[in-house]
Amino acid sequence: MPRKLKAAVAQLGPIHLADGRPAVVKRLLALMREAHAAGARFVVFPELALTTFFPRYWMTDQNEIDRFFEREMPGPDTQPLFDLARELGLGFYLGYAELTQEKGELHRYNTSILVDADGRIVGRYRKIHLPGHSEHLPDAPFQHLEKRYFEVGNEGFKVWRAFDAVVGMCICNDRRWPETFRVMGLQGVEIVALGYNTPTENIHHPEPLHLRMFHHLLAIQANAYQNGTWVLAAAKAGKEDGFGLIGGSAIVAPTGEIAARTLGEDDEVVTATLDLDLGDYIKRTMFNFEKHRRIEHYRLITERTGAKVEV
């Protein structure tokens, strides 16, 4: 019996500072209805999908920062997403800023959840590769303060069984690191859901603009192929209060080919029918880990963090 899943990526256009949660959730609900009408059973939303990409702003008042965080999930504003998921039989991935109290201490993470077709949270991922900086960069056109506002995720790269598949999650910058995908690949991942906010400009180095899209696609296509997995990548795109984010939301097959891709920089749904067995031949042949990996030569990957020239 072939395992097929019609899945959707729901790109979001800009969310401005002035846009409140109810207005954003209304957009998400409309995208869910569109994905469902196209036959999808799973839809992927972007990273930090409920607010503007606030790490671009330098803030020192913790109350001001915490306005961008969710204290509960679902909460009063987000409950409609879960209700609609159950009504439509449509699962989703959602990225948001998580404020949680654990052992009497507050923690803040850049988080995503996996919600099944019954509207139940079946998985949670807290972003591990936090890019950017923690200090104020007065000369930069905008900030990238993920290292200031979030802690490094403490739950690893896990996979969950959902939609008759093995599903993993990661967030934005994670997609650029082969380790992210290989850890999930070693758990037999078949679908990696991924939300992102990628600024159009690299504040750390004046790169040609086209490289932002090229590197995004290069990373998701290569990692899909090298692990024989589908990748569902959803962008927040367009100009948020004048600050640009790339689009290029895509569904990538285990062959590394792009099966669907958004065209614009606004709210947009694209779908594809995933053959969940397509990655099997890649996992059995070229990337048969059991047969071909040589872990005795990979020690440095977990023992050394930064590159060091010793010759």
Ligand code: CDT
């Ligand atoms: N959100 C996020 O992780 N964005 C990064 C930009 C890094 S530039 C400091 C990305 O990898 O797309």
